[in-house]
Amino acid sequence: MPLRAEQLKIKLKNIRNYLREAPLIQKLAIFLTIGFLSLYQVSSAQAAESPIQDVLNLIQKSNIATDIQTINKSNDSNDTSNVPMQNNGQARNNSQNKKTIPGKPSPQEIEKAADFASQKTGVDKNFLMGELAVETSLGQNVGACTYKQVEDGAQQRYDRGSLSASSWDTFQQRKNIIEKLAGDLGYDPDDLRVSCNPPYTGTGGAMGVSQFMPDTWTSYEKRVEAIVNHVPDPWNVTDGVVALAVKLSDTPGVIQHNVLAERDAAKYYLSGSISSRYEWYANEVMYWAQNYSSLMS
Secondary structure, X not given: OOOOHHXXXXXXXXXXXXXXXXXXXXHHHHHHHHHHHHHOOOOOOOHHHOOHHHHHHHHHHOOOOOOHHHHHHHXXXXXXXXXXXXXXXXXXXXXXXOOOOOOXXXXXXXXXXXXXXXXXXXXXXXHHHHHHHHHHOOOOOOOOEOHHHHHHHHHHHHHOOOOOHHHHHHHHHHHHHHHHHHHHHOOOHHHOOEOOOOOOOOOOOOEOOOOEOHHHHHHHHHHHHHHHOOOOOOOOHHHHHHHHHHHHHOOOOOXXXXXXXXXXXXXXXXXXXXXXXXXXXXXXXXXXXXXXXXXXX
């Protein structure tokens, strides 16, 4: 018949006292403790009161190797909240220390960021809002996939030949960049959300409200930093909108609010060219530049 938790606590307290006396007795007591625990099982209702953690902490402090997993199972196989494995504990602490990924910004936060970016770069606020409306629905669609999901999709496309070797190499380079970026910013890379793989040939992985690919982000990072005065973060709404504005401002005529220049900048933002093939995209951006207020609610 199993001992009550209180009785087990008394016996283990005695063992703890022995452990404090001398190294040789510590070793002997540890082996006796493991053997003792193997004979009894604490019910799940008593597990919260179990003092096994005290013994395990002393074992860890003594630097004596034991099979911690076996001891934990005798405590409660369904309760992993206090698993005393040192490596797992460190992993949990590392995860807890990671920054929380910002949630979706409100349209009002987007507009505030656009005001700031416009003042700093000279790009018309309405143009920025039009671009943000098309790219992310004013911050409501900044990516729903993990980078691992995007990677799996890209791998499948590459394996079946629909993604070229050069595009696959570019994706691998971007993966390295986003992992480094996550580490530098204090994020867990597994928590990051990016754009999913598109239905057309290509890969996802665009980040935040600006929807920059990782390599694009690094090429504008220093210029954004000079404006926001901190290490820029693509998942931060203000940093993302500033990055968008900086890139758009590179098209001649944009900071003079020339409409034709803005159309070219929109096409270049999408495709890296000002080809007439992308007039449809420019039309959308310019429409929402004048009508974004209907999305603000």
